[in-house]
Amino acid sequence: xxxxxxxxxxxxxxxxxxxxxxxxxxxxxxxxxxxxxxxxxxxxxxxxxxxxxxxxxxxxxxxxxxxxxxxxxxxxxxxxxxxxxxxxxxxxxxxxxxxxxxxxxxxxxxxxxxxxxxxxxxxxxxxxxxxxxxxxxxxxxxxxxxxxxxxxxxxxxxxxxxxxxxxxxxxxxxxxxxxxxxxxxxxxxxxxxxxxxxxxxxxxxxxxxxxxxxxxxxxxxxxxxxxxxxxxxxxxxxxxxxxxxxxxxxxxxxxx
Amino acid sequence: xxxxxxxxxxxxxxxxxxxxxxxxxxxxxxxxxxxxxxxxxxxxxxxxxxxxxxxxxxxxxxxxxxxxxxxxxxxxxxxxxxxxxxxxxxxxxxxxxxxxxxxxxxxxxxxxxxxxxxxxxxxxxxxxxxxxxxxxxxxxxxxxxxxxxxxxxxxxxxxxxxxxxxxxxxxxxxxxxxxxxxxxxxxxxxxxxxxxxxxxxxxxxxxxxxxxxxxxxxxxxxxxxxxxxxxxxxxxxxxxxxxxxxxxxxxxxxxxxxxxxxxxxxxxxxxxxxx
Numbered sequence: 005x006x007x008x009x010x011x012x013x014x015x016x017x018x019x020x021x022x023x024x025x026x027x028x029x030x031x032x033x034x035x036x037x038x039x040x041x042x043x044x045x046x047x048x049x050x051x052x053x054x055x056x057x058x059x060x061x062x063x064x065x066x067x068x069x070x071x072x073x074x075x076x077x078x079x080x081x082x083x084x085x086x087x088x089x090x091x092x093x094x095x096x097x098x099x100x101x102x103x104x105x106x107x108x109x110x111x112x113x114x115x116x117x118x119x120x121x122x123x124x125x126x127x128x129x130x131x132x133x134x135x136x137x138x139x140x141x142x143x144x145x146x147x148x149x150x151x152x153x154x155x156x157x158x159x160x161x162x163x164x165x166x167x168x169x170x171x172x173x174x175x176x177x178x179x180x181x182x183x184x185x186x187x188x189x190x191x192x193x194x195x196x197x198x199x200x201x202x203x204x205x206x207x208x209x210x211x212x213x214x215x216x217x218x219x220x221x222x223x224x225x226x227x228x229x230x231x232x233x234x235x236x237x238x239x240x241x242x243x244x245x246x247x248x249x250x251x252x253x254x255x256x257x258x259x260x
Numbered sequence: 261x262x263x264x265x266x267x268x269x270x271x272x273x274x275x276x277x278x279x280x281x282x283x284x285x286x287x288x289x290x291x292x293x294x295x296x297x298x299x300x301x302x303x304x305x306x307x308x309x310x311x312x313x314x315x316x317x318x319x320x321x322x323x324x325x326x327x328x329x330x331x332x333x334x335x336x337x338x339x340x341x342x343x344x345x346x347x348x349x350x351x352x353x354x355x356x357x358x359x360x361x362x363x364x365x366x367x368x369x370x371x372x373x374x375x376x377x378x379x380x381x382x383x384x385x386x387x388x389x390x391x392x393x394x395x396x397x398x399x400x401x402x403x404x405x406x407x408x409x410x411x412x413x414x415x416x417x418x419x420x421x422x423x424x425x426x427x428x429x430x431x432x433x434x435x436x437x438x439x440x441x442x443x444x445x446x447x448x449x450x451x452x453x454x455x456x457x458x459x460x461x462x463x464x465x466x467x468x469x470x471x472x473x474x475x476x477x478x479x480x481x482x483x484x485x486x487x488x489x490x491x492x493x494x495x496x497x498x499x500x501x502x503x504x505x506x507x508x509x510x511x512x513x514x515x516x517x518x519x520x521x522x523x524x525x526x527x528x529x530x531x532x533x534x535x
Contacts, residue, residue: 096428125417
């Protein structure tokens with residue numbers, strides 16, 4: 005299925021539809037070319053504005069694929085997705101995808117301030133250079149995430165937790181409302197984990213909606229409002245005693 | 261200081277110097293992207309594939325650089341297209357196209373009566389550059405630098421984070437095609453200075469040397485340009501006084517810069533950066 009896509013730098017950003025959830029996915033299948041079966045099989049998900057939802061499952065269960073489909077990196081083969089009431093491809097500015105750290109070339113010669121500035125590009129488009137308002141936004145989000153003293157550092161010289169906060173800062177600079185985080189807590193130590201969850205908590209207070217792929221079952225109840233359990237690309241029932249919270253899966257998505 | 265000014269009484273020396281500076285700066289700045297995006301192999305390949313265009317233009321009595329532009333842009337688009345298909349690995353596709361085109365160029369050269377006349381295409385002849393050539397080289401250099409300046413933020417973003425670029429609707433593939441076309445134009449501008457065999461060194465070596473010394477992109481570009489311009493001038497003087505091949509002398513000077521840069525890096529960083 006091909007949607008019309010909003011090209012880079014277009015000024016015609018679609019407004020959020022009042023009352024629409026941050027994300028509504030119905031019966032979405034998606035995968036990579038050359039594979040016989042789609043990785044995701046008929047996934048449905050409803051995430052209200054301001055909620056924090058965990059995607060829980062083992063490696064290969066489709067968490068990353070779901071995030072990539074919602075961010076528009078992968079086309080949905082089947083089903084429908086709407087973000088704040090609009091099709092995926094017209095909401096670039098509203099959705100920030102925070103990849104696993106390996107997807108970025110951290111050795112590239114760019115400092116933290118400029119890295120965060122790339123969050124403004126979706127609003128600038130071709131030829132326009134960042135101006136004073138953009139620099140103010142960048143300075144303020146860097147301050148908010150506590151990485152102001154690192155602003156001049158090359159991005160490869162940051163610790164894992166600092167890199168994660170730089171990614172969050174970029175998402176804020178983008179003024180994204182829906183943040184898709186792919187395993188932000190993987191391969192980081194306990195102190196870093198604390199830093200990241202503090203940062204996430206503060207973003208939540210600002211009304212940001214978050215969908216987070218995670219392995220960490222212990223912190224689900226304290227850090228999330230709801231959870232979708234995945235296995236082999238399908239939604240599964242949570243194990244007995246596992247965190248449930250707000251219903252977000254199939255039933256929630258098709259109700260009403 | 262008489263030895264510095266003495267060669268400047270000849271106009272061919274002035275033309276050569278101007279060409280060396282223009283080509284050096286263009287190669288050096290673009291080369292930073294080539295190095296950071298790990299495109300060294302494709303850069304080398306593109307340089308070799310302009311040869312059949314040059315030779316065909318020569319045989320047909322057309323403008324040489326015009327022929328090279330056509331061949332270079334065609335190969336850039338061809339390699340980009342081939343490597344999008346996942347049936348062939350990119351380096352394999354480049355290897356096939358690059359050697360095939362180069363062989364075709366040599367084949368065409370061997371049909372010409374005077375093989376020697378054409379050897380300057382392989383190894384460059386910077387002191388033989390005419391003022392018409394210089395005009396074209398200047399136009400190409402300014403065009404490439406202008407495009408790099410205008411699309412700097414997109415080139416930068418797609419280089420280190422193509423995923424974010426795609427999420428915001430910026431097609432990394434389009435940027436890559438553009439870069440390949442710029443690369444072929446730059447190769448064409450530099451062919452007369454150092455020849456098709458060595459031009460990729462001018463793209464890669466100064467930028468690689470600069471990348472050892474700084475972690476700031478603008479500074480890397482400035483340093484790279486400085487190395488290339490220095491090497492260009494040094495190579496020209498060497499060729500004037502010692503009567504060695506100018507193209508090769510320029511590349512040897514670049515390599516010396518690189519050696520100096522790695523030495524500097526070793527003494528600057530080795531004691532403390534044990535992570």
